[in-house]
Amino acid sequence: MLQxxxxxxxGNFLLDVDFSMDGGIFAILGASGCGKSMTLKCxxxxxxxxxxxxxxxxxxxxxxxxxxxxxxxxxxxxYMFQDYALFPTMNVVQNIQAGMGRKPxxxxxxxxxxxxxxxxxxxxxxxQLSGGQKQRVAMARMLAAEPEVLLLDEPFAALDSYLKWKxxxxxxxxxxxxxxxxxxxxxxxxxxxxxxxxxxxxxQGRMExxxxxxxxxxxxxxxxxxxxxxxxxxCAVEAMESHRDGNWLWxxxxxxxxxxxxxALQARTIGIRAHFFTKEKPSEGCYSEFPVGEYRIMExxxxxxxxxxxxxxxxxxxxxxxxxxxxxxxxxxEKLYVKEENLLLLDIDTDNRR
Amino acid sequence: MExxxxxxxxxxxxxxxxxxxxxxxxxxLSFFGxxxxxxxxxxxxxxTKAVMDGILTLPMVLPPTVAGFFLLLIFSVRRPFxxxxxxxxxxxxxxxxxGCILAATVIAFPLMYRNxxxxxxxxxxxxxxxxxxxxxSEIKIFWKVVIPSAGPGILSGTILTFARAMGxxxxxxMLAGNIPGKTGTISQKIAMVIQxxxxxxxxxWVVVIMLIAFFVVLVMNLLGSGDNKHKKRW
Numbered sequence: 279m280l281q282x283x284x285x286x287x288x289g290n291f292l293l294d295v296d297f298s299m300d301g302g303i304f305a306i307l308g309a310s311g312c313g314k315s316m317t318l319k320c321x322x323x324x325x326x327x328x329x330x331x332x333x334x335x336x337x338x339x340x341x342x343x344x345x346x347x348x349x350x351x352x353x354x355x356x357y358m359f360q361d362y363a364l365f366p367t368m369n370v371v372q373n374i375q376a377g378m379g380r381k382p383x384x385x386x387x388x389x390x391x392x393x394x395x396x397x398x399x400x401x402x403x404x405x406q407l408s409g410g411q412k413q414r415v416a417m418a419r420m421l422a423a424e425p426e427v428l429l430l431d432e433p434f435a436a437l438d439s440y441l442k443w444k445x446x447x448x449x450x451x452x453x454x455x456x457x458x459x460x461x462x463x464x465x466x467x468x469x470x471x472x473x474x475x476x477x478x479x480x481x482q483g484r485m486e487x488x489x490x491x492x493x494x495x496x497x498x499x500x501x502x503x504x505x506x507x508x509x510x511x512x513c514a515v516e517a518m519e520s521h522r523d524g525n526w527l528w529x530x531x532x533x534x535x536x537x538x539x540x541x542a543l544q545a546r547t548i549g550i551r552a553h554f555f556t557k558e559k560p561s562e563g564c565y566s567e568f569p570v571g572e573y574r575i576m577e578x579x580x581x582x583x584x585x586x587x588x589x590x591x592x593x594x595x596x597x598x599x600x601x602x603x604x605x606x607x608x609x610x611x612e613k614l615y616v617k618e619e620n621l622l623l624l625d626i627d628t629d630n631r632r
Numbered sequence: 633m634e635x636x637x638x639x640x641x642x643x644x645x646x647x648x649x650x651x652x653x654x655x656x657x658x659x660x661l662s663f664f665g666x667x668x669x670x671x672x673x674x675x676x677x678x679x680t681k682a683v684m685d686g687i688l689t690l691p692m693v694l695p696p697t698v699a700g701f702f703l704l705l706i707f708s709v710r711r712p713f714x715x716x717x718x719x720x721x722x723x724x725x726x727x728x729x730x731g732c733i734l735a736a737t738v739i740a741f742p743l744m745y746r747n748x749x750x751x752x753x754x755x756x757x758x759x760x761x762x763x764x765x766x767x768x769s770e771i772k773i774f775w776k777v778v779i780p781s782a783g784p785g786i787l788s789g790t791i792l793t794f795a796r797a798m799g800x801x802x803x804x805x806m807l808a809g810n811i812p813g814k815t816g817t818i819s820q821k822i823a824m825v826i827q828x829x830x831x832x833x834x835x836x837w838v839v840v841i842m843l844i845a846f847f848v849v850l851v852m853n854l855l856g857s858g859d860n861k862h863k864k865r866w
Contacts, residue, residue, distance in 0.1 A: 324761045350764035363762035367780035376776070377766030423766045 280427050280459060284320050284330030284340075288313055293327075293483040303453060303460045305474035305491070307467065307506045313483040314463045315360075318429045321461070322357045323350035335426055356425030356458075360432045362416035364404035370415050371400045377423030386422070394418040409437045410445055417449075421456060428453075428460045434469055446472060467508050471495055479506050501624050504549040509622060510596040511550040517543045524564070531593035536566040536616075542623050549622035552583070552598035557611040564618040568595065573610050584610065639832070646813045647821040648840060650732065654817060655798030658736035659744075662793045665737075666744030667786065671774070673745075674752045685749075692742035696802025699738055703807045707731070731808030732815050740797040744789045751785025752778065791852045795845055 281298040293313040297304075308314040319325040321332055321339070329342040334355065339348050364373050374390050375382040391397055394414040404412060413433065420428065433449065434442050450473055453460055464470050470477055471491060478488040481502035487494070498504040504512055518526040518535060525543055526535045536548065555568070569588050576583040582604060584597040597614055673684050691699050707714040707725040717723045725731045755778055763773040779786070801819040808815035810824060818837050825833045 319761075322761075322765050324764070350761070351767045351769065353765070354767075355765060357762065357765040359758050359762060361758065363756065363758040365759060365763070365777055365780075367783070368776075376763065376768060379767075419766065425765075 279333075279335055280321070280461070281331070281333045282317070282321060284317070284327035284332065286316065286320065286325070286327045288316060288483060291483045293317065295480070295483075295485045297478060297485060297488055299459055299461065299476065301457075301459050302475040303462055303473055305462045305464060305470040305477040306480060306485075307464060307470050307477055308480035309506070310465055312480045314480050315431050317480070318357065318431055318461065318463055321427075322355045322429055323348060323353050324357070354424070354426045356420040356423060356428045358416050358420055358428070358430045358433055360435050362404075362412045362436070364407075364412060364415055364419070366404050369401045369403055370396055370407070373404070373415055374419050374422050377419060382422075390418040390422050410441050413437070413445060414448075417452065421458075425458065428456075428458050430460060430462045432464055433462075434464075434466070442469075449473065465506075467495070467506060479503050498549070498622055498624065499626070501547045501549075504547075504622050504624050508551070509549040510552040510598075512624070513548060513593070515545060515548050532568070532595060533588045533592040534566070534568055536621065537564055538618055538621065539564060542618070542621070544627045545623035545625065546627055547624040549624055550595070550616055550620070551622070552596040554616055554620040555595075555597040555599075555614040556616070557599075557604065557614060559613075559615055560617050565615050566618070566621075568614045568616070570610055570612055570614060575606055575610075582606065586610070586614070639836075643833075643836075644812065647816050647818045647837065650729070650814075650816060651798050651818040651841075652844075654729070654732045654736050654800075654804075655794050657733050658740055658797035658800075659790060659794040661733070661737045662741045662744040662797070663790060666741055666789065666793070667748045669745045670748035670752055673749055688745050689742045691738050692746070696735075696739055696800070697806060700735065700803035700806030703731075703735060703738065703803060707734070707807065726807060727809045727811065727815065729808070729815055732804055732817065735803035735807045736797040736800040739800050739803055740793045743796055744793040747785050747789025747792065748782070751782035751789070754785070755781045787852055787855075791849055794848060798844070799841065 279298065279300045283296045284293070285295075286293045291313075293316055295313075295317050306314045306317060316325060320327045323339065326347060327340065327342070330340065331338070331342070332340040334353070337348075337354075338344070338346050339353050339355075340346060365376060368376065371387060371391070374387060378386070391400060394417060396411070396414060396418065399407065399411060404415070407415065413436075434445060437445055446469065453473075462470070462474055474491050476488065477491045477494045479486050479494075479500075479502050481500075486500050487498075487503055489499075494503060495507045498507045498509065501512060513529045513531045515527040515529050515536070518528045523537075525538055525540050527538055527543065527545065527548065528535055529548070559565075568586070570586040571589045571592075573584055573586040574594075576585070580601055582599050582601060584599070585594045586597060587594050669684075669688055673681055673688070676684060704726065705711060707717070709715055709718045709724065709726060714725065717725070723730070725734055759777055759781060760773060763777050768776070798817075799819055800817070801823065804815070804817060805820055805823075810816050810820040816824075818841050822834050822837050822841075825837075
């Protein structure tokens with residue numbers, strides 16, 4: 279059980295984080311520089327929060343009111359750095375032994391070496407290892423110190439995308455085996471979706487939502503959450519005067535009205551995922567039309583990305599479609615459609631119900 | 633050839649011994665003192681840092697004779713501190729080998745300190761943080777993580793310190809004087825024989841000191857290259 283409630287002034291914004299976690303893999307998602315790494319550093323004792331309280335399994339690690347601030351050595355918090363921070367002057371075995379106290383048990387060291395597939399690399403120096411091997415050494419070194427919680431700071435950022443997928447698989451297996459709670463910081467939604475159970479997002483130092491990972495991606499609640507979950511089209515909206523055929527939201531940047539049901543009128547922002555546009559008019563239900571006045575086409579290996587807008591006064595929207603479904607030789611559709619159930623209703627104004 | 637043998641036989645080898653002894657002892661003192669001072673300065677806040685750094689670097693930027701002046705001011709037996717030292721403990725600095733060591737240490741110390749400091753400052757802070765989260769004690773971190781990472785910088789600091797300490801002239805001549813067989817170092821010997829127009833002896837000692845300097849640098853480079861044999865060449 280890890281409880282964190284801290285505040286720290288960071289440049290021009292305040293880091294204000296409040297959460298607790300109990301087992302499983304907890305992700306903090308955020309753009310770079312939002313304060314997510316700083317949160318981990320405060321928990322590990324590398325940085326000192328201005329105020330707050332951090333408790334790990336009934337041990338108070340930090341409490342500004344009681345003037346408690348345990349040194350990192352006494353916190354039993356494992357920290358894996360983005361660049362792994364392996365000791366460059368120690369070989370693999372010495373790195374793993376670093377956190378094992380005065381007399382490391384050779385049997386245990388052996389277990390870590392074999393458990394992390396480092397056999398044969400015992401006497402290699404860190405700069406002789408590949409990215410994946412470095413990560414395994416960093417993992418083994420961290421676990422050998424027997425921490426009560428693991429903090430992983432962008433563990434895959436230093437790997438190329440080819441290696442990443444394989445390393446994610448290994449990491450997932452490993453984390454399920456060790457049963458230590460994990461706090462995982464990332465800016466990659468794919469990693470978070472595949473690895474984590476619970477996710478929260480930080481925007482400008484503020485932790486906004488804490489949700490199960492599937493719910494976070496299926497139905498983001500805030501603009502930041504929608505952006506971090508990969509939504510390409512986000513726009514502020516205003517409810518329009520009541521109209522003869524139903525309720526409408528006016529999109530301020532896109533210059534189109536969107537037909538919605540009554541409950542949706544409280545949304546202050548809407549999001550549309552790029553692959554939720556269709557070129558065929560839905561045969562039933564509530565839907566909206568987007569005129570394609572101007573467009574630009576970009577090609578991906580397996581998809582077409584079409585940017586479009588109504589006219590020059592409007593912002594661009596993104597449409598993503600599989601190459602099997604559409605080809606530019608057919609011509610760009612004049613209109614694209616979105617069903618109401620595919621709209622993301624964000625920043626819902628609960629105080630101001632109509 | 634015979635002339636050369638004659639010259640060698642008549643030669644007083646004491647300057648070589650005195651210079652080497654002085655260099656080694658001053659380097660050892662500067663090594664530990666410099667590393668300790670560098671550690672404290674790196675830890676200190678920006679203002680304390682600026683003041684401490686200024687004081688510790690001063691002997692390097694001042695003319696050696698100014699350092700010699702201050703040393704005399706402190707250690708002269710006619711001054712309170714020097715008198716107390718001599719009266720109570722029988723320790724005499726002026727005109728003794730101790731003076732040689734003291735002068736050489738004071739002059740060479742900033743080289744060790746500045747190199748150690750630069751080396752510490754370029755140690756990746758994440759390594760220290762990682763070591764702390766692994767539960768390593770601060771002392772262990774210093775000796776096992778910081779010192780090895782800062783190794784090359786400390787090594788070059790040690791080389792320069794030794795070279796400077798061995799060649800020290802200005803402050804040494806003021807504090808320790810040039811007593812043959814006691815405080816007469818190679819540099820002082822060269823200066824003395826030149827005044828008599830004895831270019832032969834002066835030249836001999838010049839060659840000796842150049843050989844020693846080159847040998848020291850060579851040995852240190854070869855020792856140091858063990859750590860970075862995987863470094864790329866460019």
